[in-house]
Amino acid sequence: MMMDWTAYQQQLKANVGEIGKLSPETIRGYAGLSGAGQKTGHLDAKTRELIALGVAISLRCDGCIVTHTDAAIKQGATKEEIAEALGVAIAINAGAALVYSARVMDAYAALKPAG
Structure with missing residues (x-):
């Protein structure tokens, strides 16, 4: 059976949001790492x-x-x-x-x- 990707994406966002509430520095650190490549422009x-x-x-x-x-x-x-x-x-x-x-x-x- 194929995955319901839309429902999974929504649940994932909710779960990550919960982690963000419990450990905001973890999410900030991830966001910084995730966005670092965008800043080089290469x-x-x-x-x-x-x-x-x-x-x-x-x-x-x-x-x-x-x-x-x-x-x-x-x-x-x-x-x-x-x-x-x-x-x-x-x-x-x-x-x-x-x-x-x-x-x-x-x-x-x-x-x-x-x-």
Whole structure:
């Protein structure tokens, strides 16, 4: 069954709002970190959101997915641009698995008794 992303987004905002009431400095710190990249001006907002989506799927963060999909749409990202950004993240994740597979082979060689 597909997730009700709109309801999830609303619940997430409410829950984060509750955290903000209980720990406002945590939310202020997060907001500062989140907004820091915007201040350099080297990447436009749409590019930052496309990167955020690649990271979101890599981290398997549903809250990040709904937040940054919404933001990417608002920044004018097309479905095709989002798909291309996701393709990059998929390839990098596959590449990381391949690199770590080499580590398994190294561990095997070190741990297997000779003979």
